[in-house]
Amino acid sequence: MNAVWPHLPILQVVIPLFGAVLAGFLRRPGPAFAVALVVSWLMPLIAGAMLWQALATGPISYHIGSWPPPWGIEYRVDVLGGFVLVLVSTVGAVIMPFARRSVAFEVEEAQQPWFYCMYLLCLTGLLGIVATGDAFNAFVFLEVSSLSTYVLVALGRDRRALLAAFQYLIMGTIGATFYIIGVGLLYLLTGTLNMVDMAARLGPEWAGHSRAIVAALAFITVGVSLKLALFPLHAWLPNAYAYAPSWVTAFLAATATKVAIYVLVRFFFSIFGIAIDFRDLPVAEIILALSVAAMFVASLIAVFQTDLKRMLAYSSVAQIGYITLGIGLANQAGLTGGLVHVVNHALMKAALFLAVGAIFFRVRSVQLSDLAGIGRKMPITMTAFTIACLGLVGTPGTSGFISKWYLATGAFDKGWWLLVFLIVGSSLIALVYVGRVLEVVWLREPSAALENASDPPLSMLLPLVVLAAATVYFGFETQWTAGIAGTAAKDLIGGLR
Amino acid sequence: MPALSIITDHYHYAITVFLMMAGLYIVVARGNMVKKLVGLSIFQTSVYLLYVEPGKIIGGTAPILDPAFTVYSNPLPHVLMLTAIVVGVATLALGLALVVRINEAYGTIEEDEIFEMDRDT
Numbered sequence: 001m002n003a004v005w006p007h008l009p010i011l012q013v014v015i016p017l018f019g020a021v022l023a024g025f026l027r028r029p030g031p032a033f034a035v036a037l038v039v040s041w042l043m044p045l046i047a048g049a050m051l052w053q054a055l056a057t058g059p060i061s062y063h064i065g066s067w068p069p070p071w072g073i074e075y076r077v078d079v080l081g082g083f084v085l086v087l088v089s090t091v092g093a094v095i096m097p098f099a100r101r102s103v104a105f106e107v108e109e110a111q112q113p114w115f116y117c118m119y120l121l122c123l124t125g126l127l128g129i130v131a132t133g134d135a136f137n138a139f140v141f142l143e144v145s146s147l148s149t150y151v152l153v154a155l156g157r158d159r160r161a162l163l164a165a166f167q168y169l170i171m172g173t174i175g176a177t178f179y180i181i182g183v184g185l186l187y188l189l190t191g192t193l194n195m196v197d198m199a200a201r202l203g204p205e206w207a208g209h210s211r212a213i214v215a216a217l218a219f220i221t222v223g224v225s226l227k228l229a230l231f232p233l234h235a236w237l238p239n240a241y242a243y244a245p246s247w248v249t250a251f252l253a254a255t256a257t258k259v260a261i262y263v264l265v266r267f268f269f270s271i272f273g274i275a276i277d278f279r280d281l282p283v284a285e286i287i288l289a290l291s292v293a294a295m296f297v298a299s300l301i302a303v304f305q306t307d308l309k310r311m312l313a314y315s316s317v318a319q320i321g322y323i324t325l326g327i328g329l330a331n332q333a334g335l336t337g338g339l340v341h342v343v344n345h346a347l348m349k350a351a352l353f354l355a356v357g358a359i360f361f362r363v364r365s366v367q368l369s370d371l372a373g374i375g376r377k378m379p380i381t382m383t384a385f386t387i388a389c390l391g392l393v394g395t396p397g398t399s400g401f402i403s404k405w406y407l408a409t410g411a412f413d414k415g416w417w418l419l420v421f422l423i424v425g426s427s428l429i430a431l432v433y434v435g436r437v438l439e440v441v442w443l444r445e446p447s448a449a450l451e452n453a454s455d456p457p458l459s460m461l462l463p464l465v466v467l468a469a470a471t472v473y474f475g476f477e478t479q480w481t482a483g484i485a486g487t488a489a490k491d492l493i494g495g496l497r
Numbered sequence: 498m499p500a501l502s503i504i505t506d507h508y509h510y511a512i513t514v515f516l517m518m519a520g521l522y523i524v525v526a527r528g529n530m531v532k533k534l535v536g537l538s539i540f541q542t543s544v545y546l547l548y549v550e551p552g553k554i555i556g557g558t559a560p561i562l563d564p565a566f567t568v569y570s571n572p573l574p575h576v577l578m579l580t581a582i583v584v585g586v587a588t589l590a591l592g593l594a595l596v597v598r599i600n601e602a603y604g605t606i607e608e609d610e611i612f613e614m615d616r617d618t
Contacts, residue, residue, distance in 0.1 A: 150595070162598050163615070173541070173588050180544055180581065
């Protein structure tokens with residue numbers, strides 16, 4: 001154990017990478033799935049150990065190849081990083097058992113080993129982005145995760161999945177290139193790529209002086225916002241989520257956008273330190289305005305969707321608006337609310353998309369018109385679905401309420417009453433689209449098409465129930481979500497200049 | 498002539514920015530998927546220039562520890578761009594593979610025609 005302990009940050013990234021190679025070589029769905037399962041279950045242990053260490057003794061710094069930073073690549077896990085690592089790896093571990101049957105049902109057999117290979121590569125990229133303390137290394141991992149994501153989306157059976165993957169590829173690459181242009185400008189200014197070193201060199205003496213910093217900030221903000229689907233840069237998301245295999249949608253909704261949010265937070269708070277540039281460029285105000293627009297516009301579009309998966313995709317855009325709202329508020333309660341919503345939304349959306357996957361597994365359709373009365377045929381699935389839906393609205397007793405409570409408190413602290421009403425108002429729109437689905441699901445007579453529908457097998461049901469239970473649990477017990485998010489927010493705001 | 502020196506000293510940035518904008522414009526303006534990918538490649542290539550140019554110092558040598566050399570060029574940007582080129586190639590390859598599959602599925606690679614077909618179904 002002592003030999004392994006200091007190397008946790010790199011193991012977090014290297015194990016899934018080798019797992020991906022192994023899964024690719026095995027060439028048979030069963031063994032490839034076994035590799036993916038073992039790796040997925042190992043990851044939360046490593047992430048948890050690192051978070052515990054970061055909470056107890058401060059940030060972990062790991063020097064790749066023993067080259068000291070800022071010359072070598074440093075992996076750095078602080079409370080925020082550990083928090084996101086635990087989220088990503090835990091979601092992966094919990095939903096992995098669901099994949100076996102769902103993927104066997106939706107992906108051609110010859111492609112299944114590659115599916116797991118791509119999933120593990122995607123996991124490598126996502127964990128790497130968070131673990132690394134090097135801006136360029138983060139770009140490489142961003143592209144590792146993105147390229148594998150395009151493949152995962154394209155594996156959907158519908159031919160429109162190909163188109164969705166292509167559009168995602170175009171948008172995602174533009175986003176990543178914007179990011180790398182921004183990092184390039186920062187590199188030219190500071191001569192370093194190490195995030196901590198970069199932050200130290202972008203001291204207060206730069207305030208109001210350099211147009212290049214503002215340009216870098218703008219490029220990075222736009223690039224990362226493309227990746228996290230901040231309204232109005234969300235155009236790729238609904239199609240990609242709607243046509244990707246069900247399990248992929250659940251995984252992406254819970255992890256990919258969340259990791260992009262981590263990158264945005266890291267750059268805003270740890271590297272730029274809001275005070276320098278936010279005077280020249282009102283980033284916080286822009287983010288706030290776009291967040292509110294996302295909350296309303298995307299929710300309204302969701303109300304009019306007839307495809308359940310697509311509706312939830314638009315709901316994701318709206319919910320990301322809440323998270324970025326917390327970032328834009330940039331005070332203790334607001335940022336805590338944003339970060340805690342990263343976790344809460346990930347758990348809820350994973351549960352919802354898994355439920356959709358279970359429905360597709362039994363009914364072969366996710367059109368709302370085909371799902372009348374499905375609640376009576378698949379009671380456990382739909383109960384979990386309903387709980388997660390209530391969380392989406394922010395009903396007290398679910399984790400969604402906790403997030404919105406912190407966000408509203410953050411708005412109060414700023415004295416922005418209007419914003420509090422907007423948060424509540426947008427929740428009411430969420431109630432409309434959620435209510436529309438729940439009415440169809442529970443209150444109508446089952447149609448003839450649902451004759452043979454029943455709850456899915458245990459391996460699919462269990463992840464779903466666990467996630468729904470977590471939505472309720474974290475609505476009462478907030479030590480692990482809001483508590484740690486609060487610590488991370490305190491660190492971040494302490495880093496502001 | 499300060500205006501002239503701005504041009505002569507910074508013309509390489511102008512080239513970078515021109516490539517950047519040209520590439521991005523092609524991505525946005527063209528409906529043909531292969532052309533879109535070409536635009537994307539040009540866009541990415543401009544970034545290689547952005548990084549590599551400042552790494553070169555006229556009269557600078559490779560960073561070798563020797564009393565005879567005092568001016569060094571930074572080799573790191575070139576190495577970074579090797580990685581970025583690999584990423585760019587992978588993106589282009591995946592994009593072209595997707596275009597091939599789209600062509601098989603739809604029989605065309607013009608975006609507006611594909612949208613038309615999807616609307617009908």
